[in-house]
Amino acid sequence: MDLSEENTFKHYYYPETHIVPSDDEEGVLPLKIKKTISNKRPSNSIHGFFEKRKKKKMIKYSSSVSQATDEGIAFIKSNQDDGAYASHLIKIELYDWAKIKNVPSSEQWKHAEVRIKYYAHSDNDDHVEKTKDVIYNITKHLAAKSDCVNFVIDSEK
Known part of the structure; x- marks a missing residue:
């Protein structure tokens, strides 16, 4: 040796x-x-x-709701890693078009009336089902318009 x-x-x-x-x-x-x-x-x-290694920052995928107020943006989050075992991610943003019409798209998030990010933990989660119902109803409403255009974008290219 x-x-x-x-x-x-x-x-x-x-x-x-x-x-x-x-x-x-x-x-x-x-x-x-x-x-x-x-x-x-x-x-x-x-x-x-024996060199000290930098610790990697653990990313938490927390469910959250934020809302624009007069004081700023009110924010609530679960502070747990909800995304670790999630089956779905629901993201919803609601804006007042009159307020954001002249705001650059990169700055619009600051003016959201409500922004939701929710990690659902199963396929039969009630929130997932209700979100799918909202999507279906909005789609049905758009499809009923007389000048509706229906097309497919090839995502492989």
């Missing part, structure tokens, strides 16, 4: 106790894990092992 070689004691840094034997494929799994972990370190030097 050559003690002068860099990373000679690498196997001490990666204990194999967390490996489930059934996951091992012909005895190569510990090697794969060691390579993967060593690639995630800032460098392969011993100093790189």
